[in-house]
Every structure is written in C-alpha cells, then in structure tokens.
C-alpha cells in the first residue's frame with residue numbers, strides 16, 4: 001500500500017466530516033417542501049448573494065418573482081440565469097435604488113400598478129461597513145439602504161400585501177443588531193463622529209424594531225412580519241471590510257473562512273423557510289436566528305423605541321399616512337411573551 005493512502009484517506013474523511021458538520025451547524029436546508037404557484041414575491045438586492053439564491057429557490061417553487069436591484073445589467077443577467085436554471089419564465093428584473101426615496105417610490109408605484117398581488121416581500125438588500133457617505137436624501141448610507149428604504153417600500157406596498165393576505169414580510173437583519181444602539185436624536189450621524197461598524201449595527205437593530213412595530217400595527221390583517229439573521233454567509237457583503245481588502249486574509253485565511261461560512265445557497269434557506277413554512281401562518285413579530293426563533297437583544301425589546309423610531313422614520317421618508325396600531329394592542333406585550 002502506498003504510504004500516501006492513509007494520510008490521504010484521513011484528510012478526505014476529516015474534510016468530508018467538516019463539510020457535513022458545517023452544513024449541520026449552519027442550519028441546513030428549509031424543511032418545508034411547499035410550492036408557491038400563483039404567489040408573487042418581491043425581493044430587493046436579488047442580483048447576487050443571499051437575495052439571488054432566495055429568488056432562485058422561490059422561482060424553483062413556482063413563484064412569480066420580482067427582483068428589485070440598483071444595477072439593471074446585473075439584475076437582468078441574474079433574472080435570465082434564474083429563469084434558465086429553474087425553467088420558471090416568471091422572473092422579472094426591476095430597478096430600485098434603496099438609497100433614493102424617489103427610486104423606491106417609483107418601484108413601489110410600478111408594482112402597485114402592474115402586479116395583481118404581493119404575497120411575499122423580502123427586504124434583503126444591504127450594505128455593510130461602507131465608508132462614510134449619505135444617500136440621495138441625506139441619510140446615513142447604511143441606515144438609508146438597510147432600513148429607511150425598506151421602511152418606505154414596505155409601507156407603500158401595504159395595501160397590496162393586505163389585499164393578498166395571508167401574506168408575509170421578511171426583513172433581513174443580522175446578529176450584529178445585538179451590539180447596536182439607536183440614537184433617536186442623531187440617526188444619521190450628522191452630529192457625532194461617524195463609526196461605520198456602529199452604523200451597520202444601528203441599521204440592523206432598526207430593522208428588528210421596525211419588524212416588531214409593523215407586526216403590532218398589522219395585527220389581525222393576515223400580513224405577518226419576521227426579522228432574520230441568515231447566518232454567516234460567504235457573499236460580497238464584506239467588500240468594504242479589511243477582511244476582503246487584505247491579501248493575507250483573502251488567501252491565507254480563506255480556508256478558515258470557508259469552514260466558518262456557508263454558501264449563498266444555504267444562506268438563502270432561512271429566508272425561504274420564513275417565506276413558505278406552513279407552521280408560520282399567522283406567526284408575526286418574531287426574530288429568527290437562521291431557522292430558529294430566538295429572543296433578540298434586550299435593546300430590541302424596548303417598548304417605546306419602536307414607536308418613536310416609526311414616527312421619526314415616517315417623517316424622514318415623507319410618509320404622510322402610515323398604518324395605525326390597533327387600539328387593543330397599543331401597550332406592551334405580556335412579559336412572558338417569547339416573541340420580539
């Protein structure tokens with residue numbers, strides 16, 4: 001027997017186990033096999049990463065998919081590829097720049113005019129730890145894209161979502177919300193020194209607070225809302241971090257990252273689960289870590305902040321009317337509630 005056979009088989013076994021373990025630890029596949037023919041899905045940031053794979057999987061399950069992206073070249077190409085790989089012709093590319101109120105309004109108007117229904121809205125587009133910068137309307141870039149743009153989009157699509165009930169809104173948050181702090185006096189970093197890491201965490205905390213408040217306001221309408229941390233996924237999200245820019249980390253450390261992160265296909269599974277799982281009908285206002293419901297961080301459970309954040313956000317994006325909370329649920333949930 002060659003002296004290389006034993007080490008090679010040990011290496012193969014260890015590598016195989018690591019891959020299997022990784023899939024297990026990172027959450028695996030959506031357990032529901034539900035198909036969604038006749039349902040319309042709107043998903044932002046769908047040209048790459050988690051968004052693209054979520055769009056692909058929901059197309060495979062028979063949905064009509066509206067992909068909202070800021071770069072139409074990339075969006076058309078991704079839509080074409082998804083149509084080819086799923087043999088679902090109903091996958092469409094549409095333009096939306098979450099960093100522009102005008103663009104979000106135009107996108108929502110297009111959907112409201114052209115689509116009969118919206119069954120699933122996935123607020124997925126995101127930027128992380130980008131250099132200091134403002135959106136077209138002067139919002140901090142991370143708050144603007146990750147939260148305010150989606151806040152506006154969701155509000156503008158609410159009539160469609162309500163008319164299509166039971167319908168679902170899935171908001172991509174992050175575990176990073178746990179170290180986030182909301183500064184209601186200076187959400188956009190106009191007055192204090194900019195910190196890109198804190199700005200990302202604040203934006204993802206805002207997404208969880210928004211999820212809670214929207215769920216409360218939509219109680220009894222059949223529209224449910226979830227916030228999601230999809231796991232640690234190997235995508236382009238870290239393009240602005242030192243990790244992606246350093247030659248050392250992108251070469252020497254990449255095998256370690258490979259074992260610690262999951263593929264975009266697996267990273268899409270939690271969003272697919274929240275979109276289709278039969279057991280989640282009527283379940284709203286919860287936070288999911290991959291496919292497990294968890295309590296979010298304590299600052300995401302505060303009772304007053306979501307209401308204040310809602311009002312400030314509505315005024316920032318120029319929403320004249322927003323959905324009102326039902327009278328009976330206006331106050332806090334019982335302390336034992338496991339939901340958000």
Ligand SMILES: NC(=O)c1ccc[n+]([C@@H]2O[C@H](COP(=O)([O-])OP(=O)(O)OC[C@H]3O[C@@H](n4cnc5c(N)ncnc54)[C@H](OP(=O)(O)O)[C@@H]3O)[C@@H](O)[C@H]2O)c1
Pocket residue numbers: 044045046047048049050051068069070071074096097098099123124125126127128145146172173174175229230231232233234235236237238
């Ligand atoms: N990857 C992870 O480990 C991880 C962990 C926790 C949470 N998340 C969340 O998951 C979501 C998807 O992230 P990902 O990992 O798939 O990242 P990604 O590969 O970088 O994809 C982000 C998507 O958002 C789009 N986008 C960025 N700015 C936009 C804007 N102004 N208007 C419209 N679209 C815009 C990007 O478009 P371009 O291609 O044109 O830039 C891209 O399609 C994000 O909300 C992220 O915060 C990811």
